[in-house]
Amino acid sequence: MAKISTLRTRRGAEAQPDSPKEGGWGIVVVIAAHLSLVIQYGLLQSGGVMYLSWKEDFDTNDKETAAVQSIFSSMSCFSGLPAGVLTERFGCRVSGMVGGILTFIGLLCSYWVTDIYQLYITVSIIGAGIGIGYSSAVVAVAIYFKKKYKIAHAIAISGNGMGMMATPPIFQFLLENFGWRGTFLIASAIAANIVTLSALFRPIRATRKSGGNLHSKHQHLAVKETGDMSNDDQNSEENYRHSDDVLQTGLPAEPDKTPNSSTGYVSLTTDSKNSNPILKLLKRLASSLGFHLFVKSYRFFLLCVIQVEFNIAYMGLALYLVPRAQSVGVAPSSAAILLSILGVGSLLGRLGNGLLVSWKLSAEHVTAILMALAGSSVLLLNFESYYIFAIASFLHGFATGFFYAIVIVLTRQFVGVRKLAVGVGLFQIFSGIGVILGPLLAGWILDLTGDSYQTVFYVGSAVYFICAAQLLILPLLRRVEPGIDISPADV
Template identity: 25%
Template sequence: MSAKSIPSEVKSYWHILLTAMIGTGCGLLSITFYTQGLFFQPVTEAFGWTRAEFFTSYTILMLLGVITGPLVGRLVARFGVRRVGLLGLFGHSLGYLLLAVNPGSLALWYLSYAALSILAAGSLPITWTALVSQYFKARLGLAIGITMSGTGVAAALAPLYVRFGLDTFGWRWTYASLGLMAWVLATLAVLAFIRRSGPTQTPTQQAPENQEGLSPRQAYRSYRFWFVNAAVFLISLAVGGLVPNFAPLLAEKGIAASDVGTIVSLLGIAIIAGRLSAGYFMDRVWAPLVSAIYFSGTVVGIACMLMPAPLSMGTAGFAAVMAGLALGAELDIIAYITRRYFGSRHYSEIFGSVYVFFAVGVGVAASAWGFLLDWTENYAPILWASIALIVFANVLILMLGRYPRPGHAGSEAPP
């Protein structure tokens, strides 16, 4: 693709980018991931649950991704983004309504999260990155970054709304209204800008080489597939409990409750910056190197949170920015590496399989943080363990080697 076609690529498909970004920001992974910690205190105070009991619900939600991730990938390949995305967004709203009407039953709370994971699966980033991967080649990294910046927008805005809702109307109304608003906004975008619902969303003017790549079976036989999965699992295990526990961690470090929402929103702004900047650099620099640099930022952020309390607002804010930049780049890097090393022909199915390891890592981490904190009443051991896991994951990513040459799965191209 010529340099002249690069701006026209973005100009021609801006509506695809906007829809994918809104769909990602209003979907299951974004809204739940970045607001769960704020609901912890009012829900546990209302029902008398422990930290571990509350966050086990998030473990259930993510572990069901073992089933829903690959399934969504196959459904997108067969039925198209429009149908799968619309159903997932509607299911997301229904799931939040189930949480809002819980009478105080822990078993029902867990079942509601299981239902949310299944009903909202079509709103996962698997759906939206599959859409942009079929339209973009020259600036695929930037396109994925813009798409995934939807999670950063959600991380910046949703906590502010949730804080307002909790203080004004209570947690039940906040759950219900949050799900409803996300559904309406994203559904309008999908209906307005995605007109086709067939198995492929590929425009006629796109070059056929964009649809090259390995089959799922070929990918599963590749060492790169398992190195990517191992790294994804380790990083997800390391940081999966950080975001839902970030607000309680700030409180333990002496940050006033009135300032916690501000710092969490700063985390969201940094996530947006991480999304966009990682996409920009991956279009120009070898993606595993970009990955190692960004995830090293998470190590710096975690190290700041290991400092003794009370933390200053400046230190807490710096930690949020450093962690946010890396957290923002995480799914972008996973999606980009999946596309560059395994191709786009079966992208949604292969990414769905990679998502399994992300979901398991985050799910296990959410529960592990809860149990370990109830047991030790100390964040330090799990923060140190997270640093070690990130370092090991960086080593695995750097061992992926050069990108395969287009049309030659067995050969390599310069990074």
């Protein structure tokens, strides 16, 4: 029996997945994630270009028209939590392809809508697809990189800035030649490439040496016949199942959370017989959805709150930057270039994020400074000069691009790689709250003040300064929060 135990223990050890090399196929994953995010984020920025076309075609007011972009962007965030669960269950490849298919279907169906309410439905499908695709892309990069993760993430997430930079002029050209319906039809063909790019997010395979597989079936039968299994046998069997989880999902499996585990967690599946089954179900659901992360990491919870406020301010500028420029006599084509300038700044901000973090600077303090810069840049939009608009767009893009990039790195530090998919999903939920409130609040202010864009920008600037103050609190919360058991490689 001791011999069988030794063989089974060896089999479990040999079934453990190899750590992915910092390179190799990981480079392909970074490139695929970058290109996928170029398409996804480019689509999200299309609302500002087509805003006036929707308003004229459907004969709606500012609040009803702004709701299109609000629903579009918020659905991309609200789908983050289902995307995290989908990614943990089926892996980044499957979830990314599902997101690409939904995006393609939503864009294609938008061609035939006849009123604003039907457009609400189709952009909801597009947003859900983008949210699922985004989650799979950022998690795939986190799985393949550890030591060089911050640089790899910066390169991948810079696809957002590239999409912001390239898409507005292209959409403006298509809008002038084919109308907004034809633009969406062409965009659906472009979005179909997300499916192909996501297919490159192949899971990390566990390698098993031949010696561990030759007698695995015989060993299992022998132990079953004797009815006796030592602790080593149980551990090897558990390791074997964990390696199979990696094969299926590409994500590391969680350790067994039993009451006697050294991790100190309490089991959610081995309660006493007198426990309420509904309570047990709710606890299990809350654990699988990651709600316990808010209790264990106060920093993660505050980061989610900051994301709500940030998106309220950001969406107001992103939606009304082009209409604001046109209101002072700027040509539509020149106004659309402002979004490209915003994209250039965002691209540099996302790339600069990896550089600044590599210098071991305090991410929270640097982000707070750049958040204050974003608030200052919004104030510049109250002037009536195209050159000042361009400067404000670049500064705002750089500051917000840095924030969008660093926020995933901070989430990884706060919750770890093991819960990154669910953590990003929860984070996206809070983003969606801000995204859906931002355009609605801005539209309400415009209707209330008689199309006064200055008031919208004053409010947005104040929100950015509030976010900057809250970011300075993050390092202090680390001293009082319970914390999560995180690998040193995640920090």
